[in-house]
Amino acid sequence: MSQIQSVPQEIEAAAAPAKALGRAIVLTSGKGGVGKTTTTANLGTALAQRGAKVVLVDADVGLRNLDIVLGLESRVKHHLLDVLEEQCSLDDALVAGKHTETLFLLAAAQSREKDDVETHKMKELVASLRERFDYVLIDCPAGIELGFRNAVAGADEAIVVCTPEVSAVRDVDRVVGLLGNRFRPQLVINRLRPALVRKGKMLSVDDVNGILRLPLLGVIADEPEIIVTTNRGEPLALQRNTPTGAAYHAIAARIAGDDVPAPMPASSKPSLFERVGEFLGGKRA
Amino acid sequence: MIDFLRRLFGQPGSSATAKDRLRLVLMTDHLELAPEMIEAMKRDLVDVISRHVEVDRERIEVNFERQDSALAMLANIPILSVNRPNGNGAHAAPEPPKETPEPMAAAAAEPPTEAKKPPVRKRRRKSSKKAAAAKGAAPAATPAPAGAS
Secondary structure: OHHHHOOOHHHHHHOOOOOOOOEEEEEEOOOOOOOHHHHHHHHHHHHHHOOOOEEEEEOOOOOOOHHHHOOOOOOOOOOHHHHHOOOOOHHHHEEEOOOOOOEEEEOOOOOOOHHHOOHHHHHHHHHHHHHHOOEEEEEOOOOOOHHHHHHHHOOOEEEEEEOOOHHHHHHHHHHHHHHOHHHOOEEEEEEEOHHHHHOOOOOOHHHHHHHHOOOEEEEEEOOHHHHHHHHHOOOHHHOOOOHHHHHHHHHHHHHOOOOOOOOOOOOOOOOHHHHHHHHOOOOOO | OHHHHHHHHOOOOOHHHHHHHHHHHHHHHHHHOOHHHHHHHHHHHHHHHHOOEEEOHHHOEEEEEEEOOEEEEEEEOOEEEEOOOOOOOOOOOOOOOOOOOOOOOOOOOOHHHHOOOHHHHHHHHHHOHHHHHHHOOHHHOOOOOOOOO
């Protein structure tokens, strides 16, 4: 524990002890593959670009991914379990972000299992991170078992990531039930395809949140750019001038408490064919 | 002609189907996750019905069934005896002509009881699909037990 609190100067400069405790926010979804890790990386990047000190904790022990999405995979020397088991100090394990000075990563252990994490130690770790960072974003593994419970243990807020799919909505509903009121879960709808929604072929934002009824942080469109930037390990939030990059920044601003509207993907103009179809009333049954 | 054009320019979307299926499945999920709510509902139901007829509390069955696009609650409440409309004596013996042939008035066999006293219909309330479906989303977040801590 004493190791965890020791702070070498270079990091202290970036993450000076905060006056108030930082916020610990878990990003979760129940279902896998909805974009939790990508969302964590992008929101973390956007928050850090606002000048906040941010640490991203990959709680997906055994399936480490946040490092590669952030392009930091070659810099990870120690991981979460090393810290929890006091094999190294916290500062040995924190990896500084490539493009954003105030962003740090605590990677998951790849060769270990979720059951190796002790819940109370996870809680202690997050508590000590909150003393040093403004935001502790915890990337939760899929599922609702021990890995989920450990990821959630130290958090005091939750962001649930949901795609407009029946399976994802159902799982988010379940996770929100498990979280209870303490975490005040807020919703990010990911991978929305406005063209499909317009054709009545995909659940709309209203459909999804008509069912979930959660405070909506924002909506991210299903954009090829997200795949491209993930391929490169450079979160799209680094490109504020792109619509999706701007959307991540708007969500980050809302997390920080700014009074800005929840970002919605611009619905690309309907084609002539679609407009004729709508005129005939055949689209939205 | 219009039909032909409609078919040409786009068929009804599947998102409406998705929405309906989700509503229904979440209602079932929430019921499954809240057995204590079902017990409480059963108790209340019986309390209301007991004001008018004597029921067999031990043998009450409550089930939920999917019917087309809605969820229905089916309650089977065996009636032991029925008081005379204006008499206040509780007739313990199963004598009222209307109910005697089969004291176990199943939920399905409603029409005979329906004619007698409006309150008895209480037990159909929940199966009013539209109401249940419309409200389905509201309790979405609430009833599941908080097991994560």
